[in-house]
Amino acid sequence: MTVPDASVAVELERLRGTVATGFAEVKGSLAVLVERSARNEQDLKQLREDTGKELDELRTDVEALNKNRCPLAAVGALTGVAGAATGVISLLVR
Template sequence: MTAPPDPTVNVAVELAQLRGEINTGLESIKGILNVLVERTTRTDADLRQLKADMEKEMDELRTEVNELKKGRWPLAQIGALVAVGGLVAAVIALFLN
């Protein structure tokens, strides 16, 4: 009859397989984390570029709005002058009758 196999050999083999599976899993996790870090870095760079572009556009729009404000007619003042002119015309018409 043959001697039964040594249980410590089986445990050592199982531990070696488990260690290999754990190392494979950790390498897979490291790879996924590296991809996520790269994406985050790229997203941060894209956001900085987008912010710079938006600030440039906003500055251009502010400049255009300020130029338009300088060229607009002062409608409130013109309205007040017309009202005063109408009042003067009404007073003159009142005294001439």
């Protein structure tokens, strides 16, 4: 009966080796996934910071453009007043 017991012990040892190898592969895969996840989080954080800086620059540019734009309402009012004055003058001169 020692032969079947030895056979079982050998098969159990092979099974243990297979399971250990499988666990090692799974641990390696998980380590790679954790590393990728950490790298993605860092990249996302950097992207958010860069995007925030660019948005702030764009806001500054838009505000500067709004301050320096031509006052169209004032120009329109002056044109209207000048047209009305010209009309009144032409009526009075005739």
